[in-house]
Amino acid sequence: MLFAIHLARKSLGRFALVLLAPVMALVLSACVPAGEGGAPAPKGGKVTVALLVPGGSGNASDQIMADSLANAARMAVADLGGGAQIDLKVYQTGGSPAMAASLATQAADEGAQIILGPVYAAEANAVGVAMAPRGISVLAFSNNTAIAGGNVFVLGPTFENSARRVAGYAVRQGKNRVMIVADKNTAGEAGSAAIQRGVAAVGGTVVASTSYEFSQSGIAAAAAGIVATARSAEASALFLTADTAGALPVLSQSLVAAGLDTATMKFLGLTRWDIPSQTLSLPALQGSWFALPDPNLYAQFQSRYMSAYGAAPLPISGLAYDGIAAIGALAKQGRDLSGGSLTQNAGFVGVSGIFRLRADGSNERGLAIAEIRQGQAVVIDPAPRSFAGAGF
Structure with a gap:
């Protein structure tokens, strides 16, 4: 029993960092409206996606997570087939909000039309604030709805x-x-x-x-x-x-x-x-x-991932696949990457089943x-x- 409670304290410390950091610091992105019109419609189905992952922090678990997210995103790109071309560029944030915002700005300057990631709530909030004036949507891997809204959408289970x-x-x-x-x-x-x-x-x-x-x-x-x-x-x-x-x-x-x-x-x-x-x-x-x-759909993803990379994916990596799946689906339809397109009512299909993004930045999953x-x-x-x- 003592062991279980010890783990709990460690787990909730991480939870507070990732999910429920002080609300006043995190709701800024929800208060900054996305730019009018959003990102332009993909030309010829091609989209430049900036994937922000927590590698480079010196923390081994962050690097493992970063690699798993990047691998899953690349698998999703390969699965899209014809009708959509994804130019995936990976940026290592080190888990730092300031670095994440700076890299998102760099990515936008280099042509990124949408940001996929980052993981931690404080990072996602900072990126959302940085991208809002440009009308660039952020699909964060967080499940903290306190940071959702405006141009920030959370992909994590809520x-x-x-x-x-x-x-x-x-x-x-x-x-x-x-x-x-x-x-x-x-x-x-x-x-x-x-x-x-x-x-x-x-x-x-x-x-x-x-x-x-x-x-x-x-x-x-x-x-x-x-x-x-x-x-x-x-x-x-x-x-x-x-x-x-x-x-x-x-x-x-x-x-x-x-x-x-x-x-x-x-x-x-x-x-x-x-x-x-x-x-x-x-x-x-x-x-x-x-x-x-x-569970059946996720088992298929897990098996394919293991065959491709020789190890099991972290559960969070499925969110990277889902993000690419949604972006690719919109690209195939010739739609832009604004909030209006991302929140289409029919939703999308990912490695764990159906999901859709809501206007308030949250999500619904089947x-x-x-x-x-x-x-x-x-x-x-x-x-x-x-x-x-x-x-x-």
Whole structure:
């Protein structure tokens, strides 16, 4: 248990850097409108794309991520076939907002029509501000919607998307009285708010909401009270913000030990509970539901990537592929790369299924619902293949 909480603190430190840095510093890009008209329509289907990756920081994990993103983008370019030509130029930002903004400016001077990346929220915000006067769109790999808007779009999976998808399935199965159980930290607060909105959007009811101190002792102290509240509120599901690298193993076990009956009160996950795969063997989580991208499509991408590069891709690398897929689709249509084109309602198809960008800079993804059964993630509601009637 101590090990799980130690990992959680490390994980959330990274989360705060990537996703939820202070809002006042990050919302600037959303306040700067994209230039009128946006980037011009591709001539002859050719688009110059600047890919901003976090290599060059001296951090080994950043370099591995940079290489994986670049490899996936190159694979996507090769997959486009006729009708679209992508001139992909890769820039190493070192994870620095100032460097990212400077390189984006350099890329625009060199003819870039759109920016793909960067990874970290502070970088993406800086790039968005730098590119807004030029009318150049930024497809960031972040999932922090605080930086989205104007000319900045986030490609990463969001709490909003997962909360609504899981809540929608749960309500349809009769699990419509939801209790929110959140980490008492920035990530937990953001996740709780997303769950509130998601449950309301699909016709469910939040019957109670509680949080716990983010520590082993905090969870132990709160467990009995959480179970008592769930019973008194007659909750049919507990929606947890906890993730697998954080409090989830300790929290789920503590709640069951305190008397929670998961046969009548279903655990719902805001994040993916199949990574790492060892999480699936936790006894307390058997029968739980969570959302994930179309596993069959991603498995195909993973297999092809391994054949091409000799190693498995990082999950985030799929976002680079998706970005190129969207750009290529617009190029084939002869459309420009402005916000109006990027937010076409039909969306795009990427390595994990369908996705579309929204006018507010967020995204929607077609997710599957999985149930944990005997240590396996079993898809019980497949990901939609189009947004028509997908329930978004």
